[in-house]
Amino acid sequence: MPINSFVDYPMSWRPERRELERPVYLSLARMLERDITEGFLPPGTKLPPQRELADFLDINFTTVTRAYKTCELKGLLHAVTGSGTFVSTNAVRSVTISRDRVPVECIDFGLVASFEQSNFMVTEAVRKVSARAGLEQFLNYDNPDGIPHQKEAALRWMRPLGITANADQVAIVSGAQNALTVTLLALFEPGSRIAVDEHTYSNFIELAKSLRIKLIPVPGDRSGMLPEELEACCRSTDVQGIFLMPSCCNPTAIFMPNERRRELASVIARHDLIVIEDDIHAALLQGTTAEDGLPVREMLPERTVYICSTTKSICSGIRLAYIVFDDTMRERMLRSIYHVNVKTSSLDAEIVSELIVSGRADDIVAYKKSLAKSANDLFAEYFPQPDDPGHPLSFFRWLRLPKPVHASRFESDLLARGVRVFHSDRFLVGTGSREQHLRVALSSTGSLDELRRGLEILRSSL
């Protein structure tokens, strides 16, 4: 029998005792999931403590633990020892970002594309490659991790970014997201924990969710994640890895100074973490800041998986990324590549290699940089943010909202006015931070004029 009467106590969730069936923990989890998805328990709601709910339902409190845990692994909840259990911000909807089913007529500040205006140069490379003799070497099962000369091109591409590696430490996969999937499957297991920025790449959040890998948000400042916070986080729980985008964090655009990278590296080494370093924007930012970013991979080569996608810097439709890893990870990484992809199209890899070797890729990067410059300048006209810590050439900006808004309603209101943009909640790991932002992609509009029209609408909406 319950000891207390709960009639007078307010309890944020009061499931029907009679609805409980055996197994209790499963039916409880089902009820909870239902009440969250149906909106009875809005995001941020603090659920009753395990012991209190258990008492109310007259069951053991660890049975509630189990029900909560089931929902937590689905990403519906977020629990903190000492504070309580809360409904996740992104519990109800998926935050997956894609260009699937966007209204045709909208101005897209949502998905971060890559200034597709430069694709005519890629077309040339496609024609050049396909005119060659010996095309058939690209049409078979051989070289699942890349043809040797393609890996050479990869190394050549990454050398200016500060990567020193040999051909056995590189593999070719199908874009950064694919690289993340491969890496998570190769080196982590369900239940593993990975430290991330409080706001991080939303598709990584979703991927981790589906692999049942737990992301632990670590606070940061204007230079990125805070080493002492990472230290605290590693002390408190068993963390196996860390995900970083030091050159330009998506969504905050923060460029992490080398000093900060070194401090983090020392914490990482001390706690034996595996680093996933996503350097997707590196090539686009080289030579534009006071110092060029030194990859964390070079500080910790034996524990880092470095991902260098060419989809942002060269061409988004030719799905390609290079992964650099240590010899000790090679076996696991190659096997994982095989399980997820078998191989990446050698034809696609060849097109990118051709662009790199011919030097045309550098032209593309230079062109995209100039487009990024113009777009950022225009953005600054509309939204001057003098203290913006983001990288000046970023393909997206992190715009602080003057007053709190309802995230998904705000997004859909703007969409109704013809602009797609994403609220910071989409990128949030766990429960809320005080400040709200918008991520405004500048690289998906076809022209400066379209960008201007979009910014106009955006400004008038704030």
Next chain:
Amino acid sequence: MPINSFVDYPMSWRPERRELERPVYLSLARMLERDITEGFLPPGTKLPPQRELADFLDINFTTVTRAYKTCELKGLLHAVTGSGTFVSTNAVRSVTISRDRVPVECIDFGLVASFEQSNFMVTEAVRKVSARAGLEQFLNYDNPDGIPHQKEAALRWMRPLGITANADQVAIVSGAQNALTVTLLALFEPGSRIAVDEHTYSNFIELAKSLRIKLIPVPGDRSGMLPEELEACCRSTDVQGIFLMPSCCNPTAIFMPNERRRELASVIARHDLIVIEDDIHAALLQGTTAEDGLPVREMLPERTVYICSTTKSICSGIRLAYIVFDDTMRERMLRSIYHVNVKTSSLDAEIVSELIVSGRADDIVAYKKSLAKSANDLFAEYFPQPDDPGHPLSFFRWLRLPKPVHASRFESDLLARGVRVFHSDRFLVGTGSREQHLRVALSSTGSLDELRRGLEILRSSL
């Protein structure tokens, strides 16, 4: 204190009591994993019953359960209620099959390639596509699940195979293995169970292992999986899905008659399973048996994910597969595609579409069929198996071994003689069956002559 003295009893595994640390179940699992990988516990060994080992170690028997379960999810063990717990056949080594690091000089009967001799026709299509105007539509982020006209080509390709679907029920991904990854991630969770043939596609086994999805072997006869066995299996445990390759099961080459498909479908519907139907060989087998296979997807459209890869039938290097699913799965499948791939190269999709629409794909299939016919005829000369239940045009044969051999030693002996071939144990789910086989791929040798030389070596080795 243990009640019995175990000094006289033979117990297959006697871990050191003193080595146990807390948490007990984890250190026990580690010791078990170590003793398996180091070969002290060879495949097939029956481990001590949970209660007996617990008594020996003076711990609760469910703690042993947990240690065993940990290893089981890693694919090291295989437990059957009533019978006991056994070390898996493929516990130690990975059975992943790839063309990575095969000795250059060997005759490959291992990996099932796809008679790459027809690739000159694909080269033509590459050139044709790249010469077209408007190539840039293939170089951006749009249409992550396929451009509409490419999906039309997909439907056109699958219509002769018996598939009726609409464009919203199709998506384009990067080959069958990639389709399997996407599907498992979209529709299953760690701990889910999927029924499979006792011998099944080894890369599917490895993928399931890495996703912690449990495969339940279901016995079959010469027509494939037995409905009554599936029924029994579903009754006994909570099974969520079933994986089938009805047109030509890899590795057994069994073609499942429509009658059997219908019987299985009724069991599947009764137990509410999700079907993953891998029809990778369908196009290559049409019109060669008394009746054409009717896809299970057509019998159970609302619960089937149908995978039709073009890597075997058209070209292996252009990584492409079509997935057909029900409207109710659409959201989850698209999201999963986005998480794993973002998108599949539209250029690659276009090349295959071009081959399909121009009719050239049919020529390729016809050519591959003729090559398969010759190869199978040659194989029959060397290894007449009058009662072979396999499909006559299969790209690989399931060769019964006259006497038992040591699986991995046999493989490496043959490799030393210049032939790579795989023993049936690689394809085995759980623990052993009585009969041993070899899977002999006929589609990876460059010529009939090379095939003949390989078969010669193989015959002399048996």
Next chain:
DNA sequence: GCATTTGTCGGTATACATTTG
């Protein structure tokens, strides 16, 4: 800075289902 609140983890108890002989 310590007590309280709250979540986490590992081990245990019990009921049950299946296989085997």
Next chain:
DNA sequence: GCAAATGTATACCGACAAATG
């Protein structure tokens, strides 16, 4: 067909750790 052997599932207990005030 029944009893014994054996694995599975779920609830519960207690020690512990982190956050809060």
